[in-house]
Amino acid sequence: MIRINCPYCGERDHNEFSYGGDATINYPSLDASEKEWTEAIFFRKNIKGFQFETWHHSNGCRMWLVVERSTVTHEIKSVKPCHPDLQKVVKNNK
């Protein structure tokens, strides 16, 4: 079982969370071309090792998180809120 250290709730089982996806995508603006959107949503790297991915603490504080996780060992290096303002709040509380 993966254990994720939610910055708000603490360390919890992964079944409290829902997997989102690639956290490194820079989504194009809404009026960007079909080509740019295709690149953004269909083309993915299949990373062996650490990758940044989004998780939603759906059965917890409902925060969307960026999780740095190894696809080989499930080791988690870092967890932080996706929203920059929430990142600041978490930092200030620490």
Added chain:
Amino acid sequence: MKTRRIDNYGKINRDKILSFRWDKKNYKGFEGDTLASALLANNIGIVGRSFKYHRPRGIFSSGVEESGALVTIGSKDRRDPNVRATTQELYNGLEASGQNAFPNVNFDLAGINNYLGRFFAAGFYYKTFMGIPPLEWGKGTAIWMFFEKFIRKAAGMGSASGLPDPDTYEHAHDFCDLIVVGSGPAGVAAAIEAAEKKLDVILVEQDSLIGGNQLAENDFDNSQIKNQLENLGIKIMTRTTAFGLYDNCVVGLLERVTDHISAPNVNIPRQRFWTIRAKHIIVGAGAIERHIAFNNNDIPGVMTVNASKHYLNRYGVLTGKRIVIATNNDSVYETAHQLSEAGANVTVLDSRTNFEIETNKSFEIRKGYVPYNINGSKKIDSLDISKSETINKSETIDCDQVLLSGGWSPAVHLLSHRGVKPKWDYNNACFLPSDTKENITMVGSSRGLWNKNDCIASGIAGTTDALNRLGISKTNYFFPKPGGWKNPIQPLYEVKYKKSRSKSFVDYQHDVTTDDVRLAHREGFISVEHLKRYTTLGMANDQGKMGNIIGLSLMAELLNKEIPEVGTTVFRPPYTPVSIGALSGRNVGKHFRPLRVTPMHQWNIDHGAKMIEVGLYQRPWYYPKENETLSDSYIREASTVRKTVGICDVTSLGKIAIQGPGSTEFLNRIYSNGFSKLQVGKARYGIMLRDDGIVMDDGTSWRLAENEYFMTTSTGEAAKVMSWLEELLQTRWTDLNVNVTSVSEQWAGVSIAGPKSREVLNNCVDDSLVITNNKLPFMGVTSTFLKGNIPCRIARISFSGELAFEVYVKSDFANTMMDLLWENAKKYDGCLYGLEALGALRVEKGHVTAAELDGRVTIDDAGLSKMASTKKSYIGSAMRKRGVLKNNDREILVGFFPTNLKETFNAGTIVCEKNNIKGQGIGRITSVTYSPELGHWIGIGFVKGGLDKWKDTTLVGADPVRNKQMNLKVVSPHMIDPKGERMYA
């Protein structure tokens, strides 16, 4: 029948006699016995029949590795098949029987299979029934399917009762700093060391007693150890198996709470399924003694040496009178000595020629000798032995028992669960655990240590390793070197001797012989993973704990390779079988999944509703009057709505509060249609697309104030839409000042539909002026009060196509609202209507739901192109016409009538062109209903090219599952009031 129990031996409680039944006969044992020890004490040698050949089988071991004594415990709904008699504790009244035999294990008719053995070699069934001519020409599968049930019946183990399980099971959770698996000398030393260093420790032991293999020693007493562990505050869990290791030091445990009790308290669960989250894991799981492959090495009376020691010293059972021990290592000599002291005549055959061992000469040692054939069928008559270099018939020893020790295999299983491959150790002829970066440390004989003092030292070293890795200490430590015998082991896996129709078993439980391994090699199945699957070696529920290494060594020899080059298969959880009941825990019956009900659930039931599950929700399905059937009822309800008025609970819709200055911009980005000009006091139907341009969900959003909206979503997509909105706001549009809150549980909602709905509502609101056609036009929204000062939100929204309103009140007022509305609706001959009538009304109007919006449909496919704004960009706008989504022959939403209006059809019907009825056709019917308005069956669905292409052509609806076929007419999906005159009335 003579008993094999001997005085002054064993730790059983001889004051407490237990009676039990074996194969319908009564026997006696003692408290502290296992079923296996009690059977042996009662001189019962044959306890089962083998998997394929139905050969008589006895008890091979004294632990979890048992591959012969698999029995059925209990009867009726408590029948538990394939239980290892060696780990089943005896209790008063225990009922057990042998398996895979008819009429019984002593005389089994299918024993003939033993003589047909050459037909049952590895791969026999596949070759015979699935591949060879003439069956291979497309008929093999059908023939296999026909024969399979007979084959499965003939081969196999015990059978389940087929009745609901009367026992309860529990899921439990715990946390600790250190979990120690195994309570042998290494595990205990590790636990004590850790507890003294103030770690929070759990010690897990699969046996009923702590001590590990020390329980086989005649002078071992665990009471002092137990006291010490308890005084240190260590949580000791006996009868608990660590069946699997998972990521992040999570350990799965199965605790057998009442399996050893004759009449358990019904309030106690039978088993507990534990999830332990530890910071470090120490595994001292011990080692398992191997047998040796040679002819007839499965005759009842064959056992491992260590098992015999257990039976003698723990249970006071002398398993044989004239015992031959065959070995290749030093571990057997203490046992040989003790067996002869207990009164047995013992001979040791040691395959090694050059070694020194200290004994008291109470038994004979024959250096350089190996066994090569057992004579006997249901019991051992004698053993053929030979000098190990030249196997030929040289000598026969009379004996009644053959004990085998082909070396020891450390139990590396749990580490293997983590993907850590063990490494072969030539000196000790076994796989040893490799190091891992994870916080797991192997100690004791599971890291190849054979001496008690080494095991204790390794336990302390293991805890030091744990403390270092947890950052608590920085202390140097070292593990003792693997091994510990005075003389080196000499590898011995198989004694080859050519004899026709003889069988030399590698895997007892699945009847895999050395010849099967050779056959697999001849036929090219040389990778260990292929070998395993082709021969089923190690695939029985003992998972090859005893025999796997023998199979690997044979393959290595055939390939002229070393064992490490051949490799080993990966062990996967569970280490020993886990019952399905324990996996499901309390999530059975009505607790299988959560149940969601609306606040007027009981009100609905009290008013005659029959309920239906929609996702997790219970929703009213229909409200039958007297003897009405479902179809009578929904037709009446739908007609009433069109004629007068109906009331329907729509609380299960998702409801989201959207607040903040960015709300309008937010909605404008997520909906495909424009929201920027929606006025306060108005609602709008909207469609959301996914990033890739496919429709995600539809619903309405009501503008309650400048910066406040109330959004409804479909019942099924509510959670998904909520997560999606949060994702957008937290990851993509972080500058947008919007807050979203799920308020689904806070509001109760009803739909009031029909020409009389305004009159009904008029009688229910405090101020009837607020819902006039002027004040509340179509898609108007108002916040007002129901009579009795109940605050409510009303929107004039229609799903049925009639004049209709949705009314929401705080959930606490749900019943009051229902009473009020229903009292007034009755005055107009109104009705309560359920989901079935709701479906009929919306199909008549061609409104789509989840049946149509199935994640493959674009906004154009659904005939809602008008809803796709061209004046703005929104989620999915760039992608909705990509690639295949802009093809001309996409399936478009249409309505369907049966050509013969008396005919019916079902959802799921495949739409085809005449004379071309095959495959996926050109479309499908997604929703159907009887239309009370039109007086016949109607449907909506999709067809390639849509209405324009097919409106004058008769198509065919094929429904092969229900064996139906009908002609279809394609019509507009808006089958009633296409201009919406009723809605705007």
